[in-house]
Amino acid sequence: DAGITQSPRHKVTETGTPVTLRCHQTENHRYMYWYRQDPGHGLRLIHYSYGVKDTDKGEVSDGYSVSRSKTEDFLLTLESATSSQTSVYFCAISRTDLYGYTFGSGTRLTVV
């Protein structure tokens, strides 16, 4: 998607290892979000950020941490990956809360 990239696109990792997913934007948008998508659960918010160093928890934040040291980057870390964290992770950005979100292409994470 224009202005937002996620890396890596695919990752396989072992249970118990830390994993960091990166979301990078070139739009200078204030708001950034991490969602996960699982069959039967739809999209669920993990964490979000409303500015540099300003972050807060979403509805499924356990086992995840985030950091935003620059406007353009929002990192999602799985502190000790578990099989239940196997999912597709989407990052999203928005200029203000009123405007629609732009989503990235997703990261497919498999924890074995």
Place this chain on the structure above:
Amino acid sequence: DAKTTQPTSMDCAEGRAANLPCNHSTISGNEYVYWYRQIHSQGPQYIIHGLKNNETNEMASLIITEDRKSSTLILPHATLRDTAVYYCIVRVVRNNAGNMLTFGGGTRLMVKP
């Protein structure tokens, strides 16, 4: 945020208008109606949003009833590439953070040749 009800699936002939309904009978005065879609394995895509008035952009039109309890997303000339899951979301717009998008089940639109 108010709950929404959408049909699970719909079919539409290619080239015809696709009309996707959404019921949000418990919507409050400060809640906006948003529509997103998700094409298979891609990230959701914002389509349109509105508060009271009907809205139109290059992708679609949004018709909101006068009592705001329901709305319809119209894709004027559906193509095969419009096959996707369409989500209707009702939410309050806040000045600071803390507002998430809550995706329900959506409507699976199948555009057929």
